[in-house]
Amino acid sequence: MGHDSTERITADLTRWVAAAAPGARVPSNRALVARYGASPVTVQRVMSDLAGRGLVESQPGVGTFVRVVRARRPADYGWQTSALPASEHRGTSVSSTQTTPAPDSIALHSGYPSRELLPERLVRQALARAARAPNALERSPAAGLPELRAWFAHEVASVTPAGLGAPTERDVLIVGGSQSGLSSIFRSVVGVGRPLLVESPTYWGAILAARQAGVVLVPVATGPDGPDPDAVARALDLTGARAFYAQPNFANPTGGQWTAERATAVLDVVTQRGAFVIEDDWAHDLGIDAESRPLVAHDDAGRVIYVRSLTKSVSPAVRVAAIIARGPARDRILADRASDSMYVSAVLQTAALDVITQPAWRAHGRSVRAKLADRREALLGSVLDTIPAAHVERRPVGGFNLWVRLPDGTDVDQLAVECRGRGVVVAPGTEWFPAEPSAPHIRLNYAASDPARFDDATSVIRDVLAAHAR
Incomplete structure (x- = not known):
């Protein structure tokens, strides 16, 4: 050792x-x-x-x-009650996905992949080279390194249909992870007290960021193929909202992907009402049965504000993401970033660019797709074979997550506590709903744990469910 x-x-x-x-x-x-x-x-x-x-x-x-x-004496923080304003966001701000499990636990709650799914050698070499680069000790431009911005712009331009204006380097802003980017977008584009449409269920971090920004969430039900365009239209008309946060590709937590027809219809609805789509393409590099189809590639009027992260595909240690926005919206987001974090480390940007421009990056992506497919099938098969009461509406086509519905009446928060006590850590689905959950779900990550332990984990979930039923 x-x-x-x-x-x-x-x-x-x-x-x-x-x-x-x-x-x-x-x-x-x-x-x-x-x-x-x-x-x-x-x-x-x-x-x-x-x-x-x-x-x-x-x-x-x-x-x-x-x-x-x-x-010897407990600290007294009572004075803060008067110093802090009243908050609508009571309770913990830490998601169950961020908790640290016991070393011998089976961790199915995480939002990140295991190390074997990351390009570890490429990242280590890139970080070493970036630390020796001439700009390693300098401040990077507020909008990000031009070469990295150009790479993100080219990624969208390469799938933009002929006749539409593709985004350029100027339209790209580099941010320290997609979570940071979403916070800036919600503050600067939506605004305090203004309504924001969100899919339900949707990414818990977006729900948290929107609430912290003082945005009013308006849930719109979604399914494996995306939301009903008529429901989106009604919600926009009823609330006066001028923005819709969505995950058209490999949604967290469901793993679903909008159909091409539904994506076109939703974009038409938003366009007719003079609104924005805030597109979160967090799992762009993590497709299994499909490629990501960015909505932003079909927009040249600045309707779509696009966020793409490298955190889950390159490394959690390389928190680099990009926002693509055009017109005044882009300038507002940049101003918010300047007041919040000023700029992203040039070392991290240089390392990220190094990794994604290596010839081995593409080969790594193909390898990860095959491994994710194997892991997905292993966990899905284990759930369906071991837990008769569980239901999975659709096999996820990308991402890391299995969205499992449990019998009506199941207290998923209590179930998660009891499973954790028996060495299996799961994420209760309540965190992914902006309002009351439509049904009890748990989210299981098939990318983080050893697949050889999936059967042990699902056996524990089955036994805890059975105890609840009794």
Whole structure:
């Protein structure tokens, strides 16, 4: 076991200890050896390091536990009640997808892929080269590096039909991840107190960003083929909304993709009412049975504000995304970015551009598509074979997620708590609905965990469901 692996195990366990409750039992050394494929000596060294830093404590003959730190006097934050304004956003702002599971858990809740699905060698080499680049220690342009902006513009231009004006480098803004970009768009294009149409269900992070921006959410039901264009028209007319946030390709959480006919119809509806579509193409590089069909490629009037991220396909450590917007909307978003984060690290932009322009990037994409297909089939088959009460409306055509409906009346939040207690971490579907959920769902990620453990995970979900039914 090399030095790098020891550091990785130490970092992983440190994160878990930080998120765990005081007094929680740490998995046994034997379990950690099996999980990480490490030697007993390496695991013992890591545990000694954690103990030496005061993070864990051992009880001979009993086990190792997260250290309980007893403060002499609890801090009093009561003064903040008067200093902070009233908030409509009570409760946690951290999604269940962001929680850190125990090291030996089966993690089906994550929004990210496992390392074997990332171009790790390309990323490491690109970061090393970027750190030596002449601009590594300089401030990058507010709109982003011109070469990277040109690459994103070309990606859309390459699928733009003849006769339509394709976006140019000037229309592209580089942002530090799509979440940051959505926040800017909601603030600068929609505005505080203004209505925003959103698909239901939809990405939990967009719901959170919109609410934090003071935007009023207007849900529109959607399915595997997209929303009903007539329903979109009625919602725009009824509310006066002038923007619609949507995921036409490989939607999170459903994995669905709008049909070409429905995409055209929705764009026509929006155009007739002088509104925007905010298109989130988060999984552009993660198609399985289909290619992404960006709506922005069929718009040359600035109706579509397009967001595409590289975080899920290049690396979570390379938080780089692009916004394509035209006209005054582009200038408003740029002004918001300048006041918020000013610019994105030139090192990260340079590394991202390095990866996506390597010949091996395309080959990696083909490999990932095959691996995602295998993982999807493994988890889907396990769910359908093991959990008779579960229903999956449509096999996802891209992305990472299986959207599983459970029997009416299932308390999915409680189910998630009980599954976690038995070593399986799932995401309750309540987070993906901007209003009351239409039905109980859980979202399962087939890209993050070892497929060999899928049957164990679905068996736990089945048993917890059965206990609830009793």
